[in-house]
Amino acid sequence: MPRVIKHPEIRREELLDHAQALFLTLGYEKASLNEVITAAGASKGAFYHYFPSKEALLEALAERFARQALAGVQDVLDDPGLDPLGRLNGLLAQSRRAKIDTAPEAWALFETLFRPDNLVLFYRINLAASASFSPLLVKIIRQGVEDGTFRTFDPEGVADIVMQFGMATQGVIAKAIAGGSDADMDVAIEALENRVRLYEIALDRILGLPDGSICIGEPGYVRAAMTARRRTNSGKAQ
Template identity: 30%
Template sequence: MARVVNEAAHAARRNAILDAAQRAIATKGYEQMAIADLLGELGISSGAFYHYFDSKPALLAALVERMGSAVEAQMLPIVHDPELGAIEKFQRFFATADRWKLAHRDLVLAYTRVWYADDNAIVRHKLHSTRIRRLVPWLEEMILQGVQEGVFQTSYPDQAARLIISLLEDLGYACAELLLSEDCSLADLPCLERIAAATSDAMERVLRAPANSLWLATREDLAQWLPPSPNREEQEV
């Protein structure tokens, strides 16, 4: 019984540190987040912190893993739903991911600044490996179902899944380049729409799926990622 209590206390303290780090990253940014600030907020010692995480990058990696688990909890019921066809699964899969990202928009943008910084190639590689490990089995399962239903045509479901992840990786790079630019504004919406539409088209071609049948982000959702354009009065000032 004592062991169960200790494990619960350990998990609660670890999650408290992760929660504090997540708030700090969303409000200050990763580079500005100081371990000392987390210690002061939580009222713990540095020794207690390093008992759970041996470095700031390790803390970031744990946050990424926790985010992945949260998304997984929403995705797996879709992947394994026996009542859904393959195309509908793909549509719900990506729509659910988009809703989750929008619900955590500030945090996702803060992470994006970290992921695509010049000195974070190792972080991006680790993230790519994590996506491959998590996503390939799910996508492969849906692709196999689509092949059986006759809506997808591929002899290589596993490799097709990896190709789709590569397309999503490129989408991330293209969007990050646009969203992190200093002059990014709502005027960039047509460009963002084109990037998303091209990715959807490429996914359909990889799977030889019907045109316009897979994920396509809506204009309204894409607009939420862009800062509003200054109004005329602000421009005149």
């Protein structure tokens, strides 16, 4: 059989696909580079050409997660008809829609990432997301300060707080996963709905906006996203 020559970027993506599958199945800590290389059907020389270490592989995988998330909000960033508040709420709305649309897959990912042997992967994905989204948030907030929409003395600090809000909700989700029962899920939904309302009020205050200006979660959003796990699991049981 003649050797198939693939474009380097295609080959790199394939290696990342195999690494992601193994990390999510075995856990980042347990999966070895040799297992990734074997699963990908690559030579060690070819693999190390793209990723000289497991750390480099992890970095590339986290960056890919961040790029995919960024691509999902690009239309909001490029919309010339949005003012700073509209753009910020547009980013939050796009994030809500993405979470609803991909909720079953996201739950499977959460359940895997929250395993102790995947905490490094979870942490690096969040770092990569922050590195990608924080500059965009800073730009939007600065534009809002310049046109008088927002009132804050530290746009970078506000962007950091927004990113921390997102990470802080993971604890509530982790408890829902650990509990597993419908009662545990209902408690988690109520806690997360309260947390979202608190974050909205906090952002309104931090940005000097009237109450109700920032919308992180529309009615029913939290329940729809959280109960996707129930629907997925019940479907598997049938």
